[in-house]
Amino acid sequence: MIVTTKDLFEHAYGKYAVGAYNINNLEQAMGLFRGNLGKLDSAEAPEDEAVSAPFIIQISRGARSYTDKRMLEAVIRGAEEVFPEAVFAVHLDHGTEEACYDCIDSGFYSSVMIDASHEDFDENIAITKRVVERAHEKGIVVEAELGMLGGVEEDIQVDEAHASLTDPDQAVEFVERSGCDSLAVAIGTSHGAYKFAGGQGLHFDRIEAIGKLLPNFPLVMHGSSSVPKEWVDRINGAGGEMPGTAGVDEEQYLPAAKLGVTKVNIDTDGRLVWCAVHREFFRDNPAEFDLRGPGKPFMNAYAEFIAHKNGKLGSAGQLAAVRSGLGATV
């Protein structure tokens, strides 16, 4: 069942964070749905209520053009049929104004992110407001961004020196003037596998300050991958070269959620799982060339990874309550 991120945030706010996972292909979609339903062995396994979680599927502009946006949409529609118990939002990640309108008009997305954070304050508000007006007319909700994360996102590289934390007073004005439904805030994280170049971690004081001025308003944390050492070691042990990686401490997801961080964006970690499984498979099976060989263990590993992540976010075990709150009958 596709719902809006707002529907999910109403249940989660202040208690847990909803995982927002980027996907690009069929195998990721399969692992994602299975992991969120606790079907760790196969799609036919019974749903495990103790770990089942609501979730957000994120589609970046890069993912939309990797094959064709309609291919990924069709995969997700297929997953919705295969897994009718799932409750999830379909969200455009880091949209331009043009991409937002395309998604709003598609009739498929329930949520879009307009990322005009590189514009000045007033222009960011003006662009966001236009998108909010178009989206709300169709019942679609909007995430906006204020502040500047470091790292690589889509085709933009922001070095740490130019990254800047979100100003709490500006956040209040931004939300009031733009009418956005949730706000991505810069609180110390960055995109990719090499976070915290300056050695710092999450800025809890900043999250708290923003949360106090915007009570009951969902905040979004981008760049939330934990870049697990286990997966990086497996990649490096199978021929990879990824020295000096760093990510967010997973134990900090829940404390951040209690302060209002209701959506936690994770892409890089999923890529690490993919890379480790495929590297190891072909290292250990040099004569193999069948894509289903690594595809199967990848889907299993990704499902387990998602279930683990949801445990850290506190969303594991929340699906039944979300479904009954939404009056779901399937």
Ligand code: G3H
């Ligand atoms: O924030 C960026 C996301 O990780 C999406 O990455 O644009 O390479 O799909 P992508």
Ligand code: 13P
């Ligand atoms: P990571 O690079 O930490 O996975 O962040 C992903 C993200 O913020 C997508 O919008």
Ligand code: ZN
């Ligand atoms: Zn992001």
